[in-house]
Amino acid sequence: IRYKEGEGWHDAQVLPRGPLTLDPSAAVLHYAQEIFEGMKAFRTADNGIAIFRPDANARRFRSSADRMAMPLIPENLFIRAVDELVKADQDWVPSGENASLYIRPFMFANDAFLGVKPASEYMFLVIAAPVGAYFSAGAVTVWVSETYTRAAPGGTGAAKCGGNYAGSLLAQAEAKDHECDQVVFLDAVHHRFIEEMGGMNIFFVFNDGSISTPALTGTILPGITRDSILTIAREKGLTVREEPYAIDQLLEDAQSGRLVETFACGTAAAISPIGVVRTKNGEVKIGNRDGAGPVTESLREVLLGTQRGRVADTHGWEHRVL
Ligand code: PMP
Numbered sequence: 001i002r003y004k005e006g007e008g009w010h011d012a013q014v015l016p017r018g019p020l021t022l023d024p025s026a027a028v029l030h031y032a033q034e035i036f037e038g039m040k041a042f043r044t045a046d047n048g049i050a051i052f053r054p055d056a057n058a059r060r061f062r063s064s065a066d067r068m069a070m071p072l073i074p075e076n077l078f079i080r081a082v083d084e085l086v087k088a089d090q091d092w093v094p095s096g097e098n099a100s101l102y103i104r105p106f107m108f109a110n111d112a113f114l115g116v117k118p119a120s121e122y123m124f125l126v127i128a129a130p131v132g133a134y135f136s137a138g139a140v141t142v143w144v145s146e147t148y149t150r151a152a153p154g155g156t157g158a159a160k161c162g163g164n165y166a167g168s169l170l171a172q173a174e175a176k177d178h179e180c181d182q183v184v185f186l187d188a189v190h191h192r193f194i195e196e197m198g199g200m201n202i203f204f205v206f207n208d209g210s211i212s213t214p215a216l217t218g219t220i221l222p223g224i225t226r227d228s229i230l231t232i233a234r235e236k237g238l239t240v241r242e243e244p245y246a247i248d249q250l251l252e253d254a255q256s257g258r259l260v261e262t263f264a265c266g267t268a269a270a271i272s273p274i275g276v277v278r279t280k281n282g283e284v285k286i287g288n289r290d291g292a293g294p295v296t297e298s299l300r301e302v303l304l305g306t307q308r309g310r311v312a313d314t315h316g317w318e319h320r321v322l
Contacts, residue, residue, distance in 0.1 A: 001081060003071050005120035012081065014088050017127065027109035027119040034162040035064040036106035038267045041086050041128075041321065043095040044309035049086060049322045051103070052267075052307045054079050056224045061105065064159040069118040070107060078105065078124075079319070085126045086321045097304070098133035102268070134268045135181060138290050139275025142197065142264075143180035144247055145171045146280060149188035150195060150219070157195075157219035165199075172198045180278055182264065186247060187219065193244045195219060200269050201226040204250070205261035205295045210239035225265040225303070231315065232302045238295070250277065254284035261293035262286045271300040 002011040028034050037057045044050050058078040065072050082103055086093070093101045105126045109119030148171040151157020156164055168183070175183040175198075184202065187193040195214055196202055201223040203213045211233055216222050233240050253259035254277065262274040273292040277284050287293050292300060305311030309318065 001073075001077070001124045003073075003122040003124065005071075009071075009073065009077060009124070012084075014084055020123075022110060023112035025112040025114055027111055027113065030114065031109070031116060032161070032163045032166075033068055033070055033109035033119055033122075034106065035061065035068055035070065035108075035160055036104060036162065037061050037160060039082070039103045039105075040100040040131075040267055040307070041093050041103060042100050042307050042309075043093050044318075044320075046309065047095075048309075048320060049090060049093050049101075050307070050309060051082065051086065051319045051321060053224050053228070053317045054082055054319050056227070057105070060160060060222065060224070061107075064161060065107065067156055067159040068161055070109070071122060073107070073124055081105065081124070081126050083321050085128055089128050090322060092128070092130050094130045096132075097308075098270075100131060101128050102131040103128045131268075134270070135272050139273040139286075139292070140181040140264065141179070141276040141278060141283075142182050142184045142274050143175035143178045144184045144186065144194075144277060144279045145174055146186065146191065147171070147174060148183075148185070149191070150185040152188040153217075153219060155219070158216070158222060160221060168198050178278055184277070187244075190246075192246045192248065194247055194250065196221065196223075197264055197266075200264040200266035200272075202274075203229065203263050203265060204245060204259055205263075205293065206253070207258050207260050208239075209295075210241065211295065212241040212243055212245060214245065215242040223266055225267060225270070228303060228306075228317065229265055229271070229299055232299055236298065236302075247279065251279070251284055254286050260287050261296050263292070263296045263299075271296060271303060 039057045041051045058075040062072045107124040111121035171183045182197045185195045
């Protein structure tokens with residue numbers, strides 16, 4: 001779908017995948033006006049196809065667009081574009097507990113000029129591909145980066161824009177150098193409070209049965225999985241806090257046994273237990289097990305069950321395509 005100032009959204013088409021033609025001075029190539037979403041379509045128990053909370057992705061896409069001085073795509077147009085692609089690709093929606101069709105809507109500035117100003121022409125596209133589990137089974141090991149931060153107050157941390165990820169690549173490489181699966185970012189002001197991971201939010205489970213996750217302060221991505229887990233946890237009667245959690249406190253709590261489970265969550269990773277937190281000064285094991293702890297497992301069962309139509313959808317999260 002194309003956008004031009006004065007004309008609005010037009011030219012919607014479903015096409016076979018192929019290369020795009022861009023002018024070398026296309027605005028996106030110079031000033032990175034680009035945003036995207038990540039969502040999944042699942043094969044349901046009755047062999048239909050459902051997308052999980054596309055309205056939430058449509059809203060986040062609009063707020064990312066707003067932050068990047070881009071036009072807002074109407075929520076119903078965003079969802080319709082995704083629906084049309086999933087229908088066209090319905091044979092590619094796999095079945096199986098960890099399999100899904102990953103959907104990637106994105107928008108970029110494509111008019112040709114070199115001045116630093118918001119563009120007046122944009123393209124909105126949706127592509128999709130079948131995917132399996134993000135992590136292999138078992139708990140993941142994470143690296144706490146003290147070298148790089150992801151987002152500063154007033155920056156673009158809460159927007160899902162490509163540039164945030166370009167800035168994260170070196171931190172992720174640093175994590176790999178330390179034999180870790182993912183990087184954990186600390187805040188850019190105190191270099192102390194845990195923010196989120198390269199492509200996931202993070203949760204902590206304490207020995208009094210309560211859970212916590214960093215609050216949405218503008219420097220972390222408001223994850224849709226995060227929001228779903230907060231809802232599910234509250235309904236389970238757990239005490240839920242959105243509050244700062246410092247890395248030094250985490251290391252102390254893991255040693256003392258106050259912190260009993262930690263997990264990462266996101267569209268790609270679903271809910272993945274974190275078994276080891278590694279820093280440049282050493283590492284701690286969380287909960288002394290290789291798989292998910294009981295609270296992580298019970299939240300995962302409701303989330304995955306809702307996505308695949310096994311658990312009653314009491315929140316209207318399931319959007320049926322077929
Ligand atoms: N944080 C970051 C930086 C991410 O890229 C993602 C993935 N979109 C998340 C958190 C999790 O968000 P969601 O649950 O909406 O996938």
